[in-house]
Amino acid sequence: xxxxxxxxxxxxxxxxxxxxxxxxxxxxxxxxxxxxxxxxxxxxxxxxxxxxxxxxxxxxxxxxxxxxxxxxxxxxxxxxxxxxxxxxxxxxxxxxxxxxxxxxxxxxxxxxxxxxxxxxxxxxxxxxxxxxxxxxxxxxxxxxxxxxxxxxxxxxxxxxxxxxxxxxxxxxxxxxxxxxxxxxxxxxxxxxxxxxxxxxxxxxxxxxxxxxxxxxxxxxxxxxxx
Numbered sequence: 001x002x003x004x005x006x007x008x009x010x011x012x013x014x015x016x017x018x019x020x021x022x023x024x025x026x027x028x029x030x031x032x033x034x035x036x037x038x039x040x041x042x043x044x045x046x047x048x049x050x051x052x053x054x055x056x057x058x059x060x061x062x063x064x065x066x067x068x069x070x071x072x073x074x075x076x077x078x079x080x081x082x083x084x085x086x087x088x089x090x091x092x093x094x095x096x097x098x099x100x101x102x103x104x105x106x107x108x109x110x111x112x113x114x115x116x117x118x119x120x121x122x123x124x125x126x127x128x129x130x131x132x133x134x135x136x137x138x139x140x141x142x143x144x145x146x147x148x149x150x151x152x153x154x155x156x157x158x159x160x161x162x163x164x165x166x167x168x169x170x171x172x173x174x175x176x177x178x179x180x181x182x183x184x185x186x187x188x189x190x191x192x193x194x195x196x197x198x199x200x201x202x203x204x205x206x207x208x209x210x211x212x213x214x215x216x217x218x219x220x221x222x223x224x225x226x
Contacts, residue, residue, distance in 0.1 A: 067105040068223030069196060072214055088214070090207055098141040099204030101211055105223055107197035117192050123157045128174040128186040135178035136202035151176040161189055164219040169198070189215050196220055
């Protein structure tokens, strides 16, 4: 029986060696075939391979729409949408005030002075608001009784920002100085031809990257086709 056992083990060993050799030969043949064909690589979805999977959307964001303009809104932020404009406010702040970002289609068309389209106000030092009399710093935003000393456009007239639909808006940033020496920043993305305004009323610096993510997600395709 010992001889039989040794014979079985020998056959099993030979079988394993043969299998390994066959696998190696198959791999070498495949490599040789690739080299001969110029290194052709299979792409997803070809020859029975798994099809490409769509990447997931941004984590922590929901999708909102106003007048056909779609945009991502942070899940923890308060969102106000009256059908003509949309406002996103970070936690702990007053609605549509410090730290908030507003999306307004037909902004210039609805504004009495056509701000910010008229005279390309989005390129001017004083173009940061339709009413430039009130300080919006963190300490003064609620009171509204502190005046403004002046403002400076910190981005050049040629500064643009690309959105999800491929359109590029005029991207403007201002530093505003108040009468009490407080300062605050205002950000604007404006599409003059489409007349769509995305506007940070008074920047909360901790959300600087979030503002850019929101702006990058804006899609005006349906709005422009409507």
